Amino acid sequence: MLSLKEKQDILVKKWNELHPPQIDKAAIALEEVRAAVRSLSSTTVKKPAGVKNSNKNLLTIMEPIEWHGNIAIGESSQFIGWVNVVPPGHGSIGYFGPSALSNARIMAKKLMSQYS
Numbered sequence: 001m002l003s004l005k006e007k008q009d010i011l012v013k014k015w016n017e018l019h020p021p022q023i024d025k026a027a028i029a030l031e032e033v034r035a036a037v038r039s040l041s042s043t044t045v046k047k048p049a050g051v052k053n054s055n056k057n058l059l060t061i062m063e064p065i066e067w068h069g070n071i072a073i074g075e076s077s078q079f080i081g082w083v084n085v086v087p088p089g090h091g092s093i094g095y096f097g098p099s100a101l102s103n104a105r106i107m108a109k110k111l112m113s114q115y116s
Contacts, residue, residue, distance in 0.1 A: 045058045045059065045065070045072075046063075046065075047067070048067055051067060051069075051070055052070050052088060053070045053071070053072060053086065053087070053088040053115075054088070055072075055086050055087065055088055055089065055090065055091075055092070057084065057086045057091065057092040058072055058086055060076060060077055060078055060084065060092070061073075061074030061075060061076060061077060061084050061086060062074055062075050062076070062077045066105075066108075068105070068108040068109060068112055069108075069112045069115065069116055070087070070088045070112075070115045070116070071085060071086065071087050071088075071108040071111050071112060071115060072085070072086040073085055073086075073101075073104045073105065073108055074086070076094065079094070079096075081096055081100075082094045082095065082096050082100065083095045083096075083100040083101050083103075083104045084104070085104045085107050085108050085111070087111050087114075087115050088115050089115070093107055095107075
């Protein structure tokens with residue numbers, strides 16, 4: 001006759017055979033996001049001397065970056081054809097279409113008075 005411990009071991013073994021442990025997809029996705037944040041946080045943007053803009057959205061625009069005071073203008077690396085205006089505060093303003101770059105420059109000039 002089997003002891004209680006032996007019976008438990010047999011049941012646990014059978015359970016694990018029938019129900020293999022699932023890979024925690026949420027934990028894997030979270031680790032991928034953490035790795036992406038770590039890689040982005042080590043990325044730096046070349047800024048002219050005296051520019052005070054540490055907006056995280058600077059990492060989403062491609063070189064060359066136009067600087068209008070503390071405001072950056074550049075083509076989006078995430079959305080092809082979009083031009084982003086990145087002020088020193090939070091967020092960015094995106095423009096699309098044939099006049100995107102000229103509209104972005106106009107907005108940058110308007111924002112310069114607020115972020116000088």
